[in-house]
Amino acid sequence: MQVQRWHTSWVVHAPAKLNLFFEVLGRREDGYHLIETLVVPVNLYDTLVLEEIPGSDIVLDVKWVWKGDWAELCGKHSVPVDETNLVYRAARLIQQETAITRGVRIQLWKRIPTGAGLGGGSSDAAAALVALCQLWHVGVSPQTLHDWGARLGSDVPLFLEKGPSVCRGRGEIVEPVRPGPPLHAVVVKPPVSLATREVYGACRVPETPQPVTPLLQAWQRGDWASFGKRVFNRLEEPALRLAPGLAHLKQSLAQTGGLAVSLTGSGSCYFAVYSHREQALAAARRIQSTRLGAAFVVHSVV
Ligand SMILES: C[C@](O)(CO)[C@H](O)COP(=O)(O)OP(=O)(O)OC[C@H]1O[C@@H](n2ccc(N)nc2=O)[C@H](O)[C@@H]1O
Ligand SMILES: Nc1ncnc2c1ncn2[C@@H]1O[C@H](COP(=O)(O)OP(=O)(O)OP(=O)(O)O)[C@@H](O)[C@H]1O
Numbered sequence: 001m002q003v004q005r006w007h008t009s010w011v012v013h014a015p016a017k018l019n020l021f022f023e024v025l026g027r028r029e030d031g032y033h034l035i036e037t038l039v040v041p042v043n044l045y046d047t048l049v050l051e052e053i054p055g056s057d058i059v060l061d062v063k064w065v066w067k068g069d070w071a072e073l074c075g076k077h078s079v080p081v082d083e084t085n086l087v088y089r090a091a092r093l094i095q096q097e098t099a100i101t102r103g104v105r106i107q108l109w110k111r112i113p114t115g116a117g118l119g120g121g122s123s124d125a126a127a128a129l130v131a132l133c134q135l136w137h138v139g140v141s142p143q144t145l146h147d148w149g150a151r152l153g154s155d156v157p158l159f160l161e162k163g164p165s166v167c168r169g170r171g172e173i174v175e176p177v178r179p180g181p182p183l184h185a186v187v188v189k190p191p192v193s194l195a196t197r198e199v200y201g202a203c204r205v206p207e208t209p210q211p212v213t214p215l216l217q218a219w220q221r222g223d224w225a226s227f228g229k230r231v232f233n234r235l236e237e238p239a240l241r242l243a244p245g246l247a248h249l250k251q252s253l254a255q256t257g258g259l260a261v262s263l264t265g266s267g268s269c270y271f272a273v274y275s276h277r278e279q280a281l282a283a284a285r286r287i288q289s290t291r292l293g294a295a296f297v298v299h300s301v302v
Contacts, residue, residue, distance in 0.1 A: 001159070003131045010050045010135050014127035014159070015041040015301060016118040018185060018264045018271055021215045022233040024205055032154070032170040033200055036212050039119075040164045040183065042298035046120060047109040048087065048127050050135055052102060058083075058091045059105040066111065066294075073294040075114035075193050079121075086121045086152055090128035093148055094138060102136045113294065115193025117265025119159065125152045126159035146174075155265075163302040166212055180219030180227075183300040184280040187264070187271040188253065190293035192243045199266035202238035210234075224259050224275055231260035231273065239267040246270065249292045256283035 003012045021038040028034060053059065062081045064071045079085070083092070087108055094100065106128065112120030126149055133140050140148075142160075149156035154171035166175045215230035240246055246263075249270050253261045258272035258279065274280045277299065284295040 001127050001130045003134050008051055010131050012048050012050075012127045012131040013045040014048065014112075014120075014123035016044040016112045016120060016123065016187075016298070017041050017155075017158070018187070018298075019117070019233060020219070020231055020262070020273075021212045022235060022265070023209045023212065024203055024234045025209050027205055028170070033203070033205075034169065035167070035171055036209070037167050037171065038164065038177070038212050038216055039158050039167055040179075040300045041159070042185065042187070043301050044112055044118070044187070044296055044298050046112050046124050046127070048124065048131060049107040049109070050128075050131050051105045052135055053105050055103045056095065056101045057103045058088055058095075059103075060085055060088050060108065061106070062108045062110060064110050070294055073113070073189055073191060074110075075116065075189075076110075078114050078193060079110060086125035086156075087128045089152055090125045090148075091132055093152065094129065094132050094136065097148065098136075098138055100136055100138065104132065104135065113189035113269065115195065116189050116269040117194070117263065117267045118187070118269055119155045119265065122153045122155035123159045125149065125156045129156075130160070146172075164300070166216065177216060178220055179300065179302045181222045181275070183219075184274045184277045185271045185298050186253065186256070186258075186274075186280050186284045186287060187269050187296045187298055188249060188287055188293040189269050189296075190246060190249050192245065192268050194239055194243060194266055194268040196266040198242060199235050199239050202242055203235055204238075206234065228259035228273075231262045233263045235266050236263040239263055243268060252287060252290055252292055253283070256286055258283065
């Protein structure tokens with residue numbers, strides 16, 4: 001994540017992610033699930049603007065870029081504005097770990113829908129860790145940064161890497177991988193939101209898990225026919241049980257002629273993948289006219 005200086009402020013953009021592949025391998029004693037997932041960051045960003053202030057206070061101001069119905073669809077009211085926000089928790093963690101007594105004012109501009117499987121909160125946390133280490137002159141190894149991220153959430157470490165990754169363990173073991181050709185996608189946030197914990201809770205661990213490698217290799221070869229068949233998410237079945245209305249969104253996306261349609265993370269967003277941007281734009285226009293949700297056209301970033 002690149003942090004840019006602008007006068008007395010630091011600015012960092014936190015991307016959303018799509019899970020092109022998601023398999024559950026087992027359940028740990030502490031209730032977390034062992035997973036294998038291929039994650040791709042996409043160009044839908046939250047933005048953090050940070051400025052040092054006297055004292056050691058952490059002041060967080062959460063604002064939505066989207067207005068009206070669109071902001072409601074994106075889950076405006078489910079993003080906490082207090083000390084439970086992951087950005088606040090990232091700042092507090094650095095203060096506690098380093099005994100630093102510096103303060104910060106952070107404006108968090110939200111664009112990434114929440115309760116959506118797009119990893120918005122996790123990405124914000126990773127961005128806050130990286131930016132605050134620069135702002136507060138905290139010298140920290142990549143391993144320590146990774147460990148701090150994993151304490152904030154299973155998805156946080158993957159956002160500390162650039163480009164696509166295969167994540168294992170509970171998601172915190174991150175292996176950056178070589179990207180294939182650019183992917184274009186339409187991501188749709190329906191009115192319903194899903195809580196990650198509930199979707200995992202409703203998931204059955206398969207007896208014969210599917211491997212991620214065939215999909216990754218198909219993408220890297222640009223073999224779209226094979227790629228399309230292998231995009232997969234084990235959490236889709238429990239998500240559809242919890243929110244049966246999502247089946248209609250899936251069906252509508254499938255009719256747009258993309259390479260594949262799937263749920264991202266624990267939902268509730270569905271996405272369709274295309275090899276060309278024009279196809280994604282046409283599909284987004286079609287979905288938008290159905291009023292099934294807020295449609296975003298995105299592409300993979302490396
Ligand atoms: C669904 C994914 O978005 C896929 O990338 C992630 O696995 C979710 O990661 P996250 O939002 O960072 O999740 P966390 O904040 O660590 O955990 C939230 C809750 O999800 C469940 N959880 C999460 C990760 C995991 N591997 N197994 C789980 O069972 C746990 O009930 C946990 O209490
Ligand atoms: N900065 C933040 N942005 C969004 N949500 C946050 C933030 N900080 C804390 N949260 C809380 O975390 C919950 C999950 O948020 P987030 O948008 O990351 O999840 P998600 O869309 O389900 O993605 P994933 O499960 O893939 O991480 C929200 O419902 C909210 O209560």
